[in-house]
Amino acid sequence: MAELKGVLKITGKLGGLSFYKMNGKIIVRNPGGFDGEKIRKDEKYVNVRNNASEFGRCSKFGAKLRRALQPFVKDLNDPVLHGRMAKMLHDLMKMDALSGKGERTVQLGLQNAESTKILGGFVWNLKDGKRCRYDYDQRTLFFDRIPAKSTKAEVTLRFIDPDEGQDSLEFVDVVFEVPLPCSAFFIPESGGFVDVHEGLLKFALIRFFDGSGLLLAGKTAVEFG
Template sequence: MAELKGILKITGKFKGLSFYEMNGKIIVRTPGGFDGEKIRNDAKYVNVRNNAAEFGRCSQFGGRLRRALQPFVKDLNDHQIHGRMAKMLHQVMKHDKQSEKGKRSVLCGLQAMEGRAELASFVWNQREGNNCRYDFEKRMLYFDHIPAGSIKSLVTLRFIHPDGGEGSLEYLESIFEVVLPCAEFSVPEHACFADVEEAMLKFALIRFYDAKGQLLSRKTAVVVG
């Protein structure tokens, strides 16, 4: 990087050099950045290509999962949820031991117990933490903390196909109302349970309402089975 001195004031590009103003001075430097052709074909950039391919698959899966979980993810009103999910899904993808680097996927990572554990431990609502738990085998919902002013909750059990759909992942669901306060709730049998497959992702999505029937903002709980 060099500083241009004298009466000449120029910005832009000229003969392979870039001229721009910074702090009242004209700075001269050679253009930087990556050579796209080299990144696509040069053997030295194989790791860059592999990382980009895996990041793309994580982003695509994350987008489809967020759409499958609407409107509950929107209820959280967390502007960092996209980045936090991407980081979590990248960790899930690392548990794909059957694919070589560059070809790993979230879907294969979720087939491993460790990958499922990464998803299950993710804190969806940072403001409230994990204040609800759900035992999918016993069909028991536990309220460790109830938001102030809440007199009822609507519990949506959503069973998501991790490899289904195009715009979003396909799912089955059932909805139950719970009168609060209560420490635990036994979910009754539902017809959709018979169609739930082992590979499905299991979510309990819990919204809280006040005495006027208004949804309590940012209190929504997301529990993964």
């Protein structure tokens, strides 16, 4: 990289060199970048291809999962959620012990028993922290912290199929209203669990409302069960 001095003030490409402005100065350098053909075929770039393939699958699954969790994810108003989810989903993908590197999938990673720790430990509402805990086996939602002025929680139990759906993952909802204050809410037997089969991702999505029925902004909770 070199700096151009003198009266010439050009940007762009000239004679195989690239000229561009940086910090008020004209910088000259040889064009760089990756050779796409080599990356696609050269054995030296096999790890690059494998990483790109897995990143693409994580990104696609993450986009589908975010759509399946709407409108609750939108309530979080988290500009870095996409990146945080990508890292979490890549950690899940690495639990796929059946596939070789470059062929691993989030879906097979989810079949590992340890995957529930990763999903359960993920903090969806980073600004507000964890307010609730959802125990699917005990059929109980625990309220550890209730927002001030909240008199009601609307609870949506959403069961998401990680293997289904084109644009969005398919899901089934069961919705309850919970009067507050309340430390724990037991979900009745008639709560729509009959149609829920193994392999579904089980989420509790909680919105809090004040006495006027207005949604409390920034307090929405997303919990994996």
